[in-house]
Amino acid sequence: MQSTITxxxxxxxxxxxxxxxxxxxIETGTNAGEIYLRLAKAYGFPLALTDVRVAVNDEFTSASxxxxxxxxxxxxxxxxxx
Amino acid sequence: xGHKHNDLDPIIECGIQSTPIxxxxxxxxxxxxxxxxxxxxxxxxxxxxxxxxxVVRLDYEVYEALALKEMYRIAHQAVSECHLRxxxxxHRSGSLGIGDTAIIIQVLARxxxxxxxxxxxxxxxxxxxxxxxxxxxxxxxxxxxxxxxxHGSEPxx
Numbered sequence: 103m104q105s106t107i108t109x110x111x112x113x114x115x116x117x118x119x120x121x122x123x124x125x126x127x128i129e130t131g132t133n134a135g136e137i138y139l140r141l142a143k144a145y146g147f148p149l150a151l152t153d154v155r156v157a158v159n160d161e162f163t164s165a166s167x168x169x170x171x172x173x174x175x176x177x178x179x180x181x182x183x184x
Numbered sequence: 185x186g187h188k189h190n191d192l193d194p195i196i197e198c199g200i201q202s203t204p205i206x207x208x209x210x211x212x213x214x215x216x217x218x219x220x221x222x223x224x225x226x227x228x229x230x231x232x233x234x235x236x237x238x239v240v241r242l243d244y245e246v247y248e249a250l251a252l253k254e255m256y257r258i259a260h261q262a263v264s265e266c267h268l269r270x271x272x273x274x275h276r277s278g279s280l281g282i283g284d285t286a287i288i289i290q291v292l293a294r295x296x297x298x299x300x301x302x303x304x305x306x307x308x309x310x311x312x313x314x315x316x317x318x319x320x321x322x323x324x325x326x327x328x329x330x331x332x333x334x335h336g337s338e339p340x341x
Binding site: 110112113114117155157160161162176178179180181182183184 | 244251286307311314330
């Protein structure tokens, strides 16, 4: 079964993807880490999966999080607030 | 002016703002808590040098929904670990110049030791945990996302 998710991009990942967000068709249950690797290859992200944190639906989670229809997925590069 | 709070519940207020932070107004609106004898305020300012490069301005980008949640979690954690009476924190988004206030943290506690410790905990946690990014513009025309937070490079108290 297929699902549609939204990926939002911030900071250096937005620069590399050239977009704020996009919808991505996935096999339901694909985990967030697999999506990152796919996108990293497509856009040439300069960060490894281990360098980013994962958020789904505005909450931190792990790269093994299985994705469902309508999920909003964000990969968080190293932060630099304060 | 600050208003009187008799409630024993701690006061926690966090925000992201795209307009300049006015430290005088923040001080004036500080809640008046009659049992709080220690007040510590930290302001982070935009510095003109980072990693040896001359910075002319920067942009803060914020994942606002999650940043706010995480700021509130940090504030609650500081309140509980350091027995604080009040934590207020605002972080800027958007474009800032040298010397601008990037963040302000106000902490009230019964005594100064708790207030210092709580304020330090809040700023150190924000630097490592809150999804905010800094794009630096240098005087040689180059631009880069600041990749390393400063946690660990600051001397311990």
